[in-house]
Amino acid sequence: EAGVAQSPRYKIIEKRQSVAFWCNPISGHATLYWYQQILGQGPKLLIQFQNNGVVDDSQLPKDRFSAERLKGVDSTLKIQPAKLEDSAVYLCASSLDAGGSGTGGAGYGYTFGSGTRLTVV
Amino acid sequence: GIQVEQSPPDLILQEGANSTLRCNFSDSVNNLQWFHQNPWGQLINLFYIPSGTKQNGRLSATTVATERYSLLYISSSQTTDSGVYFCAVDSGSYQLTFGKGTKLSVIP
Numbered sequence: 001e002a003g004v005a006q007s008p009r010y011k012i013i014e015k016r017q018s019v020a021f022w023c024n025p026i027s028g029h030a031t032l033y034w035y036q037q038i039l040g041q042g043p044k045l046l047i048q049f050q051n052n053g054v055v056d057d058s059q060l061p062k063d064r065f066s067a068e069r070l071k072g073v074d075s076t077l078k079i080q081p082a083k084l085e086d087s088a089v090y091l092c093a094s095s096l097d098a099g100g101s102g103t104g105g106a107g108y109g110y111t112f113g114s115g116t117r118l119t120v121v
Numbered sequence: 122g123i124q125v126e127q128s129p130p131d132l133i134l135q136e137g138a139n140s141t142l143r144c145n146f147s148d149s150v151n152n153l154q155w156f157h158q159n160p161w162g163q164l165i166n167l168f169y170i171p172s173g174t175k176q177n178g179r180l181s182a183t184t185v186a187t188e189r190y191s192l193l194y195i196s197s198s199q200t201t202d203s204g205v206y207f208c209a210v211d212s213g214s215y216q217l218t219f220g221k222g223t224k225l226s227v228i229p
Binding site: 031042043048089117 | 154164215
């Protein structure tokens, strides 16, 4: 099956500019997540969607970040205006069920995209 | 929130050596997963293991939920095993909390 698709792969912008990232999850996966991974750290959840509804956006800096998932499939994450500390890799993940466990074997459950590496200068 | 600590932070191995990575977590969990992030940044799900032991080729994992830790064993390491290994847990909110990872370098 096709994996989680993300674009662009890389983006360099100046501070105060805006940027948008796109994610296409695995077909049939109801749950979609956006994670932020700062260099040297583990990914941190920004927002979780179940179909096209927001389950949790408590860690999303809503003064500058926004996200939507139209028709319960693709999702976009936007930053406006960007700050230097937003430099990170933005990872999209999807799972078949909210728990992401499935049958529990390796390669099942959460599936991550390749990420978008954002550099704010 | 739940805390996840991984050790060691860095590990350098000669090809063919074995290693054990550890993950401690501060609360009971519904889900624990091990991921490998390769040098190109791709996160690969290795194991879903909230309890018990599983094996997949040269990799195996054990989680002792009552003592709040998990171990990832890598045997006969290869250069392709290099990267960062993350432990991530879900305490019931269906969201993963990641540790800071163990950076593994396997040298030929």
